[in-house]
Amino acid sequence: MRTIRAVDEAAYNYLNEIPPRFWTLSHNGGFRHGLMTTNNSESFNNTLKGVRFLPVSAIVKVTLEKFALQFADRRTKGLMMRQAGLQWPRKILDEMLERDTYKFRAKVKRHDGVEGVYAIAIEGVVTPSGRPKFETINMHAGYCSCGQWAVDGLPCVHAHAASHYVGRVPDGMVPEKYSLENYIKCYEGTIMPLFSDEYWLLIPYTVLPPQGVPQRRGRCPSRRIPNEMDLQGRRCGICRSANHDVRKCIHVSSDGRE
Ligand SMILES: [Zn+2]
Known part of the structure; x- marks a missing residue:
């Protein structure tokens, strides 16, 4: 702050x-768990980019088909991972394996073996003054001062090092929500194909056709709040003059470009 x-x-x-x-x-x-943005929905939004200006019924259809395929893919993946005997989805497993490698480069100081309090520094990670950067970890409370454990819920490199120090495997510290069985449950529902319109229910009113509003050609005007660059208009990229564009600039910029 x-x-x-x-x-x-x-x-x-x-x-x-x-x-x-x-x-x-x-x-x-x-x-x-590390999610501070709308990236997930933005990512799906991006897959719908090409259909945004289609009629609503087409957007619904494309969305349904994309979800159906995504669910089918991930369900198959989940079952294959179960067949391979994995305890967690591949992404979680890879993250755990990566963090586990640091245990061989960790310096561990035991402060309270009963409560599981340790100070741990990873080789090569130093404070601004060049000293080893020790983090405080409380294994029983599931807390580490590095913050990573709290951010994504997975034991951080220090938790891996502490587990190694006491001769345990850190598997038990992975929360249940990351289990492969939960992953499979997320995608177990099948999105069924739509029946063709001959099976649709009859509706007790007349559907009017669209009124034929002409589609606007070209790019839609942006609705975002104009920023500094919008307000400046077209100016020379080097000397900022409004009288000519960058190809005709005779001035030399501060970094020496002409
Ligand atoms: Zn940590």
Whole structure:
């Protein structure tokens, strides 16, 4: 917050009004698992890009077909992973294996073996003054000061190192929600094909055809709030003059470009 305040007092005041649990990973109680954005829905939105201007019924049909295929793919993948004897989906397994490699480069100091409190530094990770960066971990509480454990719910590199130190495998620390069985459950429902329209229910009213509003040609005007670049209009990219464009600029820019 101090850093934000130094850059922009108004931004600091704005954020101060919003309870931190709504916009920080460190204060949300550990339920967001790394997701702070709408990237997931944006990604699916992107797959619908080409159909956005089609009639609603076509958009519904494409959405249904895409979901049906995605569910079918992931269901098959889940069953194949079960056949291969995996405990977690491949992505979780790879992440766990990657974090596990750090245990051989960890320096562990035991502070309370009963409560599971350790200070752990990973070789090569140092403080700004060049000293080994020790993180405090409480294995029983599921907490590590590095924050990673709280962010995605998977044991961090320090938790792997602590488990190795006491001669255990960290598998038991992976939450149930990441299990392969849960992954399979997510996609177990089959999205059935639509029956053709001869099977549709008869509706007790007349459907009017579209009124034939002509489609607008070209790109739709943006509805976003104009930014500095929109307001500046077309200016030379080098000297910012409004009298000529960049190809005709005779000025030399500060970085030496002509
Ligand atoms: Zn950690």
